[in-house]
Amino acid sequence: MSSAKVTGAPKREQWTGQFGFIFAAIGSAVGLGNIWRFPGVAFENGGGAFLIPYFVALLTAGIPILLFDYAVGHRFRGSAPLALRRAAGKGGETIGWFQVMINVFIATYYAVVVAWAVSYFVFSFDLKWGDDAAGYFVGEYLQTSEAPFTMDFVPALLIPVAAIWAVVLIVQATGVAKGIEKMNVVFLPLLVVTFLALVIGAITLPGALDGVSAFFTPDFAALAQPKVWIAAYGQVFFSLSVAFGIMVTYSSYRKRRSNLSSPGLVVAFANSSFELLAGVGVFAALGFFAAQQGIGVNEIDGISGVSLAFMTFPAIVAEMPMSQLFGVLFFGSIFLAGITSLISVLEVIIAAVMDKFGLSRRQAVWGVGGLLAMISLALYTTTSGLNTLDVIDNWVNNFGIVFAAVISTIVVMWIYKRGPELSHHISALSTFKVGRVWRFFVGILSPLVIGFMLVQVVVSLTRDGYGTYPSWYTNLFGWGCVAIMVLAALIFTSIPWKYDPNKFVPYPEFTPEKQPTVEKSNA
Template sequence: MSTPAERAAARRPREQWTGQAGFILAAIGSAVGLGNIWRFPGVAYENGGGAFLIPYIVALITAGIPILFLDYAIGHRFRGSAPLSLRRLGGKGLESLGWFQVAIAFVISLYYTAVIAWALSYFIFSFDLRWGDDPAGFFQGEYLQVSDPGVSLQFVPGVLIPLAIVWIATLLVLGAGVAKGLERANVIFLPILVLAFLVLVIRALFLDGATEGLNALFTPDFAALGNPNVWIAAYGQIFFSLSIAFGIMITYASYRRRRSNLTAPGLVVAFANSSFEILAGIGVFATLGFFAFQQGIAVGELEGLTGVGLSFVTFPAIVSQMPGGPLFGALFFGSLTLAGFTSLLSVLQVVSAGVQEKFGLTRVKATLGIGGAAAVLSILLFSTTTGLIALDVVDNWSNNIGIVASAVLTTVLVIWVLRKGPELQHHLNTVSTFQLGRTWVVLVGGLVPVLLGYMLVSRIVALAVEGYEDYPVGYLGVFGWGTIGLIVAAAVLLPFVRWRSHREPFTAWPPFDRSAVTATRNGGRR
């Protein structure tokens, strides 16, 4: 017999976006994150420059958009968080996959907030160029106070304070709800992000050496197209930049009204994300061209063209040498902070939604409970002197193994095992203006799992045989493989916890008759 709290949870109407524009802005805000700014330019440069745009666009069309549509279809048709939607789709076994995705999102939120906290600190540091003449030494030494791999309880105040601020802001937005919190934050912050980055790019284009930087990025090396690793890199970039396959877009789509266009907005989100990546590449490499010009070397001779090194070492060094450096630095790190924050909100909403629905909690209780626990863990792990190393390892395993495994499992189980492709295709076509053919099912069930399966196996073998960054094997076992172990444990155990809400029979809409759809494809012949 259900409790009054459980009955109240079951009666609560599902939150919704105010409209299509709000959903699109929130989805773009989720997709446009740190990786767009610090990952894409370096990946493109290292994999054929301008020629890389060919496999990149192919990957977007054949993998990124199809999986995005798959997430939309699951969330919108089955009206729940990742665990609830997947349970309604395929039972308790598929619910495990939903909790696998929730656990990945939880882990990512722990360290993603730390990077946002760094960016927020550097936004302040930009005004007086506090890193001085040695940005690398300042970042790892004076700011992060990095020590050897291990477990440390020596907190770094310069990280702990902004990290606490980021968590407080995040919990306030999540506690306000989907429309008043998530949507409103993206409506405000996303235009500011785009405007700030446009100003940064325009300023960068007028720097000495900017042309050389753009030439380095966009000069095509068509010979690279014959290298399979370049194509794998393109699929990897698209996959990691669109916020797909770990619960975000399932959750976001579930907040759309039942009669909502899905595919056309999905195209807007996908191409808007890729457009921002290209814009970021222009801004970053125009700036790197200036840096190389100042030093009298080629752009290719610069170090730190991607990731943490690009943002917190190379860019501060550039800012110190350029006219109007403090303003340029503030624009860059302000953009980094906003891009990270809008993505973080979507990551934590995956966790909050799953917990709300499983345990029958109110939005505020779920936010305070799960968000509070995440904040404490985040501070304990990533605001200490070993935080940078722990972040590097956890990020590598959760992204390259966790998210890729989630995508492979989703496509194989949903399309191959449960054979739900036709139903999900029918759902998308019924509510959307842009219609999908059977090619979509072939891409999601064939090309995507094969390519991502190859990426997953290759990465697991490499990490198991070669290790990572010369870190101790024991340390990688705890923070790397241990992270995957915890994610798997959550996926295995949580489906056995009783649902305290959403236990009523669920009927998906619109109705789907597989035999009728088959007959239609065969021209009415049964």
């Protein structure tokens, strides 16, 4: 430990109350994946039947691990590295820094996608993409090169990406309550209203109900396929922002005697409700487009991811009545969903640096955030930026987050045996109690299921590669990212803390006879 350390870290920032936390947590969970990932995943894995494994996964993995993150962050009062250090020693801290590095990579490309949405929001007023939406996106807008990697910058991308970074860093510098919370309280209701207007408009279009029917038509035979269940667990896992430090960090800003379980249920079901709403809206639009083209919905290419948002949907918008309005609503929704999630990703990094090095919020935001902004501009505003984004996103999400989930639950629940302590903490502070069933889901079922997912991912990426990219490229930007995350986690763990990480005010061991007064949820 450094001789400069004092008795403990400075007082931690806090949300103003229950609703501030809930809005921020939902704002983090409801992101780009809700709009462009869930509809496609559901459609490709049994349609309406997919909802069965989806809700099973939500109840057995999504909500339990969400509460696990809440409990770790709230009980041990810190960012991911600090809270996990207090829960599981130096090994826990290393896992926490690995989670921070996941957010570093996500932040650098997530800001770029939000910037694309802002550009397309402006383009919607005159339908700038014309009759060839896909060609405009990869050609004129991104100027994508055939070479896997270039350093040729696209000037039109620099300004919107820099502007997004300026906005989010200003919000971060303002603080947890005055910046992050207020932004979510404004933007989240605006997102719901905007997207609801889009959905209502979409389902009134000719052929829309055929699209919705195609989305919900169940293929129960798909339930016999293991890959469908893996897809369900993967979707729930990724969409709830669990296992990579966000909810650990956010819950550390909660008041000491705050209800933990009820807000967790609110956040989880609000996120799932928005995903279902997104499925209806997206497939209503796809149904209309299929009717206009005289084809079936299953014949449309690009119904998920970047292709859906920036190629397929602009083409659909061009065919719609009131095209400009639909474009504005869709890309406005993408922007609102993306920026609230980006804020939460950045907060994981900022909080960790503040805790470790004793920096002020402004020092951490402008120092670390400014560095991330430069990396983002350098990597993703070139003619090969789309390729780099695609590969890094695949490895970070499909390997990095899954690996972090497996190792964190095993270390905390198995090696350090914190399960009884964490379940007791949740129950003592909450109206909804958890116990052995919760510990089974978090400590046994989830590691087994997610571990199986991890093995499948590693085998697939090692054996088959990724897409049509050459192996040197995926090794450099895929496995190379993983190597950087591991190496950085080890280096940051070895650096002395500015403050003694083990000196903090612990929670009393609440007993059934002496339950604390907790903040009630009216949500």
